[in-house]
Amino acid sequence: MHVLVIEPDRLLGKTYVEALKAVGYSVAYAPTAQAAIVAADEKTPDVVVLEMLLPTHNGIAFLQEFRSYQDWQAVPVILHTFVAPHTYQDIQPILREQYGVVSWLYKPQAQLRHLLSAVKQQLQVEA
Amino acid sequence: MKQLVTTAIILSRTDYGEADRILTVLTPEYGKLRLLAKGVRRVKSKLAGGIELFSVSTITFVKGRGEIGTLVSTRLNKHYAHIVEDLQRTMLGYELIKQLNKVTEDEPEPEYFELLHQTFEALDELTIPLPLIRFWFIAQIQRLGGHTPNLQTDEQDRKLVADQLYDFDFERMTFVANPLSGRFTANHIKFLRLVFAGNTPKALMQVQGVGQLLPECAPLLDHA
Numbered sequence: 029m030h031v032l033v034i035e036p037d038r039l040l041g042k043t044y045v046e047a048l049k050a051v052g053y054s055v056a057y058a059p060t061a062q063a064a065i066v067a068a069d070e071k072t073p074d075v076v077v078l079e080m081l082l083p084t085h086n087g088i089a090f091l092q093e094f095r096s097y098q099d100w101q102a103v104p105v106i107l108h109t110f111v112a113p114h115t116y117q118d119i120q121p122i123l124r125e126q127y128g129v130v131s132w133l134y135k136p137q138a139q140l141r142h143l144l145s146a147v148k149q150q151l152q153v154e155a
Numbered sequence: 156m157k158q159l160v161t162t163a164i165i166l167s168r169t170d171y172g173e174a175d176r177i178l179t180v181l182t183p184e185y186g187k188l189r190l191l192a193k194g195v196r197r198v199k200s201k202l203a204g205g206i207e208l209f210s211v212s213t214i215t216f217v218k219g220r221g222e223i224g225t226l227v228s229t230r231l232n233k234h235y236a237h238i239v240e241d242l243q244r245t246m247l248g249y250e251l252i253k254q255l256n257k258v259t260e261d262e263p264e265p266e267y268f269e270l271l272h273q274t275f276e277a278l279d280e281l282t283i284p285l286p287l288i289r290f291w292f293i294a295q296i297q298r299l300g301g302h303t304p305n306l307q308t309d310e311q312d313r314k315l316v317a318d319q320l321y322d323f324d325f326e327r328m329t330f331v332a333n334p335l336s337g338r339f340t341a342n343h344i345k346f347l348r349l350v351f352a353g354n355t356p357k358a359l360m361q362v363q364g365v366g367q368l369l370p371e372c373a374p375l376l377d378h379a
Contacts, residue, residue: 088239
């Protein structure tokens with residue numbers, strides 16, 4: 029199972045990648061939306077872990093681009109972000125229905141085990 | 156075949172085969188076009204560049220025999236980069252592009268291009284509130300579609316007056332005098348006149364009391 033982690037903070041990104049690899053997943057890492065498109069093109073991920081606050085193009089811009097390709101339209105996306113869900117309640121249904129966001133982890137409250145659990149759960153759903 | 160050059164705004168992008176993309180673009184001269192961007196592989200299909208959303212570009216293209224033409228080259232004129240600095244602005248931007256794409260299914264007038272251009276300008280200006288941009292956009296869509304409410308006379312064809320209270324008849328798109336409990340005053344009507352006259356969101360921000368007038372006038376457009 030292949031996970032694409034999109035995280036602008038390289039130190040955090042490295043932590044997530046190592047943690048996901050440690051439990052047996054193949055992982056690609058991208059610090060920007062553009063790098064993520066390139067990484068997805070090299071190997072289609074089974075799940076994407078996305079920080080919404082990215083340099084140059086934010087997470088919404090990434091999702092818009094990502095979903096414009098037919099073979100990536102069904103790939104589930106887990107938001108793992110510093111954006112608090114309660115501040116964006118109005119856009120949550122759109123993220124869910126139009127952009128295939130399956131869960132929203134708020135970084136200040138989510139521990140590494142929560143991320144691993146969300147990825148595992150999603151990949152089990154797919155399998 | 157003759158190459159044509161025009162200004163364009165990308166409305167949507169979809170993949171086509173392994174290496175190509177089909178772009179739907181809006182132009183002032185040729186209306187809405189569907190163009191095949193050949194060989195734009197994903198890794199080269201930069202998020203930045205002449206086929207980026209929230210941008211105005213100069214494009215060169217060849218008209219096809221069928222529905223789809225071919226994109227020859229692009230040059231980015233302006234990218235509204237502030238839009239993607241804010242999640243809600245980005246989301247609203249995509250939503251408004253989608254709405255405009257939908258209402259311009261038939262041959263669109265050049266004014267739709269200008270509307271989208273002005274929408275990007277407004278979204279890119281981070282001080283302009285999103286509800287105002289959304290309200291203004293819906294009003295302009297109605298105006299261009301020929302659905303401007305009657306802002307001059309009431310249901311009995313009497314001139315709207317400053318000291319009267321009104322309700323709004325959605326079926327007739329007309330104000331109806333209601334001296335006792337009408338919800339709309341002269342200020343609402345003046346504000347709506349400014350909106351439907353095509354003033355930009357930036358100009359509308361200068362209207363006194365816009366923060367209160369906007370939510371009070373919003374049902375009038377939401378209902379339409």
